[in-house]
Amino acid sequence: MNIPQPNTLEIIALSLMGFVWIWQFVFLLRRIRPVALYQTEAPISESLPPVSVVISARNEAKNLEKFLPSVLEQDYPEFQVVVVNDGSEDETDMVLARFKAKYDNLYYTTIAPDKKFYHGKKLPLSLGIKAAKHEHMVMTDADCQPSSEEWLRHMVSSLIQQDKELTLGIGNYKKEKGLNNLWLRYDTFTIAMQYLGFALSGKPYMATGRNMAYTKTLFNRTKGFKKHIYIASGDDDLFVQEAATKSNTAVCLNSKAHTLSVPPRSFKKWKEQKQRHLSTSAHYSTGTKSPLIMEPLTRELFWTLTVIFIFFPNFATIVLPFSLLLLLFKLLLWKKAADKTGMGKIFWGLFLFDIIQPIILGFIHFENLTGSKKRKWK
Incomplete structure (x- = not known):
């Protein structure tokens, strides 16, 4: 030819x-x-340490009513759930008070609304972490539901079995009909494959705040969110960039360890969410x-x-x-x-x-x- x-x-x-x-x-x-x-993850550890789940919630009464029981009722030996009510103006405080009467493992505190002073998610998270009783902690959001009763078992097992300080999990959207939902789940899938792949190849750079675990020691050693407290977002990715190394970071891929979130109801809502998430990328290392x-x-x-x-x-x-x-x-x-x-x-x-x-x-x-x-x- x-x-x-x-x-x-x-x-x-x-x-x-x-x-x-x-x-x-x-x-x-x-x-x-x-x-x-990736090789199949090791079986759930037989000796699991006590753990604290930390959730920051702002005007999340409906989501807490719907999803918080699935967190509080996890199949786990000993754990507490810490919820910080971040200046909510709905019935969040009342919902938490009702759950507190039913669940002994729930602790919550409230930040009073202050229209003169704006703070991002990092302040309530920091307060929740400070209130956490246990060394091992798992972070999630109020609009998230664990994919199974073994969510905590898998996340904590991946943290302790390899003697790690930080575990990156997967936060997915619930499957629904429609092209918009397909797009949301595909975008989430590709991003997860990317940050998990980077971590497995020795260069962790981000996580999702909907599903990650780390130790109190690591948080304190990194001085929490101090270096980027002025940035509204970044409680997950900017924290990982400061705290994670190739030797202290694990991943948890098991489908029973996912969290499922309520998907944005429109492309416009997703775009607003995405703008907030991507706003931190300017602060990544070269x-x-x-x-x-x-x-x-x-x-x-x-x-x-x-x-x-x-x-x-x-x-x-x-x-x-x-x-x-x-x-x-x-x-x-x-x-x-x-x-x-x-x-x-x-x-x-x-x-x-x-x-x-x-x-x-x-x-x-x-x-x-x-x-x-x-x-x-x-």
């Missing part, structure tokens, strides 16, 4: 495609493969930010160049087989990762969202950089 000599523009396009293909392949191999090939920027950028270039080369039949026979190979490799890793984490067939969302996800996240990042609206925890 005679292939004509490429001109300068074609050489640039082919070279760029080669770089993009290699970068994406190495990223998948290095950062996602550890999740896909070593963390670089691959997190390069991944979506090279992914979008990969798809763009693949489409472009379809219209260059002389080179399509060279480029397209490599594109197909990369796609199949990614799909295989995504499937295995979904199986390991019990997240079902969500990996098929790759065909719907893999191209548009970088664009959507890019626009949100751009709005965060150019907008002046303060992102507050609600």
